[in-house]
Amino acid sequence: MYKMIIVDDEDEVREGVKQLTNWERCGFELVGDFSNGRDALEAVERLRPDVVITDINMPYMDGMELAAHLNAMYRELKVVILTGYEDFDYAKQAIKLKVKDYLLKPINLQEFTEFLLKMKRELSEEQARMEDMAVLQQRLNESFPLLRERFLHKLVTIPMTENDIHQKLLDFRQVLDGPDYLAMLMDLEEPDEQSGSSSYGDSELLRFAMHNIAQEVIQEEHGGIVFQAGHDKSVALLGGTAEEIAIQAQKLASHVGEAVRKYLKRDVSIGIGSIYPTRTKLRLSYQEASSALDYRFLLGAGSIISIHDVEFGKRTSTPSYYEFEKKLMAAVKTAKAAQASDILGDWFSELKQSGAAPGSCYSYLHRILAAFINMIAQTGFDDSKVLGDDPFSNIPTLKSIEQMKGWLDETCRGVIAFLSEQRTHVNHTQLEDALLYINDNYSSPELSLQQVCQHVFLSLSYFSSLFKQHTGDTFVEYLTRLRLEKAKQLLVATQLKAYDVAERVGYADPQYFSVIFKRHIGMTPKDYRARMREKVPS
Missing domain, CATH: 3.30.70.270 (Reverse transcriptase/Diguanylate cyclase domain)
Structure with a gap:
């Protein structure tokens, strides 16, 4: 069963399609219907449809702009344009946006059903082609x-x-x-x-x-x-x-x-x-x-x-180490202290069994310690804060394999704890900087997630993950909540018109501001102002 959403600002069109179509027979599940492109775009990430059918002329975000966003963000998603004869030129332009197909209004139920069945066959054929292991084996x-x-x-x-x-x-x-x-x-x-x-x-x-x-x-x-x-x-x-x-x-x-x-x-x-x-x-x-x-x-x-x-700071090329050293560095970098301890245990056991000379063992310790210093330097931190001013001076004092293992194990744990603490601190500082930037720029309608990421020098996916962990909200949720809180304050404390309030909190479209305000607050800006002033004693 494939998932579909419909976007059209005409309620009767959406309701008619919803009620009259035998979705199960056609192989589809209608998971959502929306009256404008902006709401639909926000819902795609959550609903993950296979097909989006959208009208062209809609408020807030039209079908062409929606198709452009979907084409850029979701490669596998199929977009179908719903249009009248007078908009047929727009439908032809939509081909440049990799729109899958178009449907003409008014929708004929029989033609729509045939279209859905055809779309189901194409989706199934595409799925089968990608899943056909025999074909993949031949291509291999x-x-x-x-x-x-x-x-x-x-x-x-x-x-x-x-x-x-x-x-x-x-x-x-x-x-x-x-x-x-x-x-x-x-x-x-x-x-x-x-x-x-x-x-x-x-x-x-x-x-x-x-x-x-x-x-x-x-x-x-x-x-x-x-x-x-x-x-x-x-x-x-x-x-x-x-x-x-x-x-x-x-x-x-x-x-x-x-x-x-x-x-x-x-x-x-x-x-x-x-x-x-x-x-x-x-x-x-x-x-x-x-x-x-x-x-x-x-x-x-x-x-x-x-x-x-x-990893923070300027990197240099990584030198080549023995296989166990590579494994040890990977364990330390990923903060896996138990795994690092196991790697050290296996290595020192091999040194014992091979009867390695003391000079060789001391040489290995120097090499590993140099690797730790290099790793910390590559991340942009001062190694002396965790290893001391002259860490190599500790090595001659180690008189046995067991002492070497114990010292190196302790050093590994110290480096892991230090890097984890610094990484947490850097991420916290970057997120606090991002929140300050959002609070300083929320009134700009152009404020975007990409702008914030560029400001703090983090990629979109990594910043989004950290931001959600730090605030409990996505970027859009946080920005919307901030803007509405500022709007509520202005509505109560000033005589500004609703459209002036909308502009001051970052909404270029006053009508869309009213829709968002009512959706989240439960009443229009005008009703909210009246309600709050009733509560203020005269």
């Missing part, structure tokens, strides 16, 4: 040539000259134009315990299906490059101006995650590296994207994680 066998994959893997893992990169891209017919560049790393999450486990073959096929979706969304539709890193992850490379890439990376990551959840019923975690001015630095962006993925243990499976959301 016909995947890109091995040499292309090897070159792209080298591009993000070892130093290459700009001339070599340019020539190889031409040889493999790959386009990646700048002037700036960024890497993303995508990893399909394993199913939870309730959904059961998959066999190795199914897991491989699902990973290829994720890769196929990423190629379609990022490479085929937006001109990036997508390839597989080993057998378990996919890499995306984007080029353009820094401003374009910053926005596009978050948008494309969201589209990939939405499509994977819809078609594969899995979550995908996506790490996003920094933007660099040359293709030779893509390997640094890739390393940062990989590092960002480590933080999914803090933020949860299915997260979109930009390196700038979780």
Whole structure:
């Protein structure tokens, strides 16, 4: 059963369609109907429909503007324009917005039913195509040539000259134009315990299906490059101006995650590296994207994680360590003290069994301590606050393997506690700055979530998650509540007309202000002013 919403400012049109249509027979569930595009846009995130049928001429937000927003935010959503003959030119323009189809008013029940049945068949065919593992298996066998994959893997893992990169891209017919560049790393999450486990073959096929979706969304539709890193992850490379890439990376990551959840019923975690001015630095962006993925243990499976959301200050390239050191650094960065302790325990057991010389053990401790200092420096903090002014002076005092293990375990816990505290403090400061900015600018009708995120230098998805945790409200809910509280104060304390109050609290449309005020307060601004003044003793 597919979900649908209808948007039309004519009540009789919506009611007629609702009452006369046999929705179940047509394979649809009508989950909502709205009288304007603004209300419909807010409801899409909550209702997650498969199809939106919208009129063109409506108050507050017309159907064309609604279609543009939906096309930008929800790649899989189908939009159908409902129009009269006099608006047919608008319907033709809507094709540019990737509108699926259009319907002419007045709606004929038989034609509408046939349209729904046709739409159901198309949706089912699309679903079947994406879920057909046999087709995916065939596409896996016909995947890109091995040499292309090897070159792209080298591009993000070892130093290459700009001339070599340019020539190889031409040889493999790959386009990646700048002037700036960024890497993303995508990893399909394993199913939870309730959904059961998959066999190795199914897991491989699902990973290829994720890769196929990423190629379609990022490479085929937006001109990036997508390839597989080993057998378990996919890499995306984007080029353009820094401003374009910053926005596009978050948008494309969201589209990939939405499509994977819809078609594969899995979550995908996506790490996003920094933007660099040359293709030779893509390997640094890739390393940062990989590092960002480590933080999914803090933020949860299915997260979109930009390196700038979780690590503060200017980063440098990560040096290469032994395998156990890499695991230890990942555990420390993600604040998993118990896991870090287990890694240390296994390593020291191996040192005992191998009969490692004391000099080698002291060398390892110096190396790990240097890694801690480097990690703290990369996050923008002062390492002396947790490690002291001369942490290396402690190492010669350790006289046994057990003393080394105990000291290093204690040091790990201290670094984890310090980074967790600093990260919490930085996030709190950024959120308080965001709230101050909102309170200073709520009267501007142009105030948006994107503006606030740019002000505090956080991505949309990460800021939205932090903001909800911090305030208990979404950005729209918080801003609406703030504006209405300010409006209530002005209505009681001044003689301003309702339209002047609306303008002062950030609503350019007085009529829409009245609708929102009544929806949340339960009465019109005029009635509220009269009610409050009745309560004031004369």
